[in-house]
Amino acid sequence: MNLLKKRWLLLTAACVINLCAGSIYAWSVFAPPLAERLSLITGTAVTAGSLAAAFSLANGIAPIPMILGGWINDRFGPRAIIPAGGIVMGLGFYLAATAVTPLELILGYGLGFGLGLGLVYGSSVNTTLKFFPDHRGLAGGIATAVYGLSSVILPPVAHALIETEGIEAALLTLGGVFAIVIVAGGLLLEKCPDAFAKQFTAAAPGKQMAAEECDWRGMLRSTRFPPMVALMLCGAIPGMMIISHCWSLAKDVVGLDAAAASAMVSMLALANVFGRLLVGALSDKFGRLASLSGALILTILATVLLSLSDQNAHLLFSAGILAIGLSFGAFMGIYPGFTAEEFGAKNNSVNYGIMFSGFSVAGFAGPMAMNMLKEAGMSYQTICLLAGTLAILGLGFAYLFVRAKKAAYS
Template identity: 45%
Template structure:
């Protein structure tokens, strides 16, 4: 197929990728499955389990994704996304179905934790990097849309899963959702083609290099040999910590700090999720206009304000709490939406599947650091407030890193100009 045809077909490819991401984002609906599954296993085995006892399942699922993002990314860069999405879709849906036969926590760790988590990593890496390659003219927007559909799944899927569970039981819920998403992911994958090397949409010419953009295609080894990679990796970790601190414990925060009811705390969780999604798209569009790193610097500053609002919120301060949690949601979404395009800008698109998989390790680190800070501060003080001050420190460090990034690239440009003359 000629490049001219891909200029039209790329929108179909993006749509298919968004449908796939909507499905695989359902992994983050674990909180809907955990409580009824704990009740089921308790009755089955004559033990007393709670949702907290099953938390290890989600920890495993959330931790193993970068493994297949990197390994599947290499296959994607070499042979294209169809095979990667097919295998990943079978693993993701198969893990869900396998969980529908669970008789123990170990069974769930293998099914939901390993199979579903590894499948998600393969599929997510392939859809994001392929979409980015087809839209060199709109990387921010496309990165925002692709990750937004992944994020909005945590709003749409839980009520659907809860309804199936109420009417048919928890095991049937796993099986039905697993089969449905296997079909959707694998069929949608056939509409996603490998992006031709050097693809340019009709009528578009690459802009001159900016501080965020380089024309070279770095292999993962070359990327690891640059100081820029480590700056961006730590920047991603710092920026994601604030969001993951709050996302992981949004409901307990609302109830313990503000005194909200269960229903009001659930509404706060939904608000956070929706603003997280909105932030991905809005920041993606903004980054196309003012630059990726400038957008992230703004997100770091706003995150400081959001965390401070949470720090000063007390019992009954619903408006202050909502203001803080809303800012944090938007800023966390900014980091998730901007980084796929930033990685491609910085290190090229040819090996972006592997490179973004490695860069995504910064998110996995933040996924451990953020919630751990919250738990340890609460255990030590009986309050979450001290954790917000630590989070502010991470955001300020992220802002400093954006400045270091710009200084580094100004120096590189000066050296290049001097060498040319």
């Protein structure tokens, strides 16, 4: 089959893989019954909160295998790394299902799932990007959107399995299914030929070929790298601040009950998915930096709307939550293609793995900052305004990036 047609099938396979990889978002469903099971086994009270370290470890460790696995993916292709990642993820589910102490659970799930996730996610996204040099924003947006869609689809599926089979059987079932699907999908994917991208020409701002092919050393030495990372942090940290506390914001700021606050979390998740897809595709037409700058402006608007919200302004709050979901999704969807465009597709699995570490930093710094500021006595409205100042700072880093790029090619 012609690669121009086959690439869409490869993108579909990558999306199915990422839907399984996104099962990390079902952790909040797994945690309470796992805590109850361990309480019965150990004879001591174990809470879902005390097991949260498993989720944090899985997220925090993922960039490491993403970088190491990216090196293998760039040189040997996805068949050499994604199936292994699927097996390791399945092992993480097995270890979670059979753990008899909280430490076993935290290490088993955190290390097993986190290592597998890093191997799978980075390779699947970057493999598809190499087949779409003319639509990097669209391809990156679709691949990351499906990963984010897991936060909407998989939790109710996991909950239903737990209700009918129990937590151990549910974990073993899901882990087995995900491992099989990821292994099969990884074997269907293939390495993009080096000459494939040469048939595409620079026809639009978002579609131009990368000006240079850099390995990770060249990327780190580039004067464009620091403002790119800073720009990412300024877009991601405000999003993570609000995403991590969406439920509490909905209850404390606008007085929603638990069910309505949960619905607001679901709406935010859908906006996040839609932002990855929509703004990722728009970046092919208008350019990556212009689209990211637009997302920063949307973040500023979102934080202003949230700061003006109260129990009499539900509409403002809903609009702010939608806007923050769209803007955060935009950064997640655009950055894989943005990295490939600036530093080349050849080594993008490794390069984006390094760049992705910025999102991991945001995932730690955003919630921590929100907690610290709230404990310091600030209102949620004031904290949202402070988050918006980071997005304003991000516009400054976008300008510095433009200057660095002009200096590099002048």
